[in-house]
């Protein structure tokens with residue numbers, strides 16, 4: 504990344520190849536819309552190019568990437584305040600949630616679908632730490648850097664998020 | 678360790694966020710406490726199920742959109758053509774040669790598109806812009822030739838056809854490309870590929886090497902389709918040197934009768950110095966465009 508900063512813009516292609524799926528995953532979990540998430544992937548990479556001088560090289564590249572992604576996400580949400588979010592999730596889980604849980608595979612699918620819905624219902628702050636920890640596989644320490652907070656605070660938030668998720672899950676299930 | 682403390686650690690235990698020193702303590706408590714074990718299992722169930730939540734793959738649009746953005750950004754910030762070499766270098770590093778070629782090619786097209794747009798927007802066309810456009814157009818032409826050379830030996834006939842198609846809108850070909858096309862015309866096992874190659878070469882027939890190659894090819898073709906198409910090209914080009922090999926073809930007892938008639942006609946027309954009106958009922962004629970397209974703008978868009 505420091506080489507990108509130095510003006511070797513072409514290196515950005517390598518970073519794109521390496522990280523764009525993960526980034527898409529993060530945006531998708533936060534937004535629930537695949538198409539919008541793709542657009543935002545583009546925006547994040549554009550900002551990386553444009554603001555590469557703000558990358559200090561301390562800490563990992565991906566911390567910086569998620570940091571930018573959060574800003575892009577916040578802008579997007581502000582602009583689209585009135586649009587319905589998490590539509591993809593709703594459509595998707597309705598399709599699976601309908602049937603009777605006859606066999607084990609179907610039951611498992613329903614479980615996943617229910618959890619997906621529960622995650623979508625979680626408050627943004629909670630969902631964010633869970634997504635970063637569970638899906639993006641960031642350590643608490645890294646999450647702390649992305650969120651500009653302390654590791655202790657992240658730990659507390661992850662715990663609360665997990666409890667909240669379980670509660671919502673049980674509510675949907677029953 | 679008591680239950681209350683243990684329960685606080687369970688998630689971190691699961692999540693590998695617990696300091697190494699504390700792991701055995703939690704494990705020891707789990708050994709002897711059923712309640713905490715059940716709690717861990719419940720947690721594990723949710724935590725494990727989370728990983729099964731499907732995330733769609735980003736669509737195919739994401740990658741080309743990114744590279745188009747990247748190249749536009751580069752154009753915007755540096756506007757020096759030598760950057761092309763760098764893109765090419767890492768494209769080769771990241772992708773298989775074929776993927777790299779396709780990407781590079783579309784990047785080049787994007788570049789020309791951007792330049793053309795830029796140029797059209799500025800009312801009085803400035804020389805610098807024209808120069809840039811010319812450079813980019815040349816880069817695209819170079820890319821086409823590289824694409825062609827890389828694909829023309831492909832085992833798939835579809836890929837070879839694609840290779841040949843890169844000659845479209847090419848006004849000049851480098852010697853390697855000419856050689857590759859002639860070799861394909863003479864040796865490719867697929868008739869469609871040979872016909873497409875002939876069409877491609879006909880467009881480049883203003884080059885002496887191409888003309889000569891086409892004349893020599895007459896003796897090497899066995900397919901009636903290609904033979905008659907080649908005879909047509911000779912007439913269109915009014916290539917007198919072809920009369921001899923055409924006559925020689927007539928001596929071949931295995932020659933298809935329809936082709937024989939066609940060749941006689943062709944020899945006639947070549948001797949009269951008149952281009953025969955192209956016969957429209959043959960598939961080949963529909964795709965025959967002897968005049969090479971000209972002008973940078975035509976090439977670009």
Ligand SMILES: [Zn+2]
Pocket residue numbers: 679680681683706710711712713714
């Ligand atoms: Zn216990």
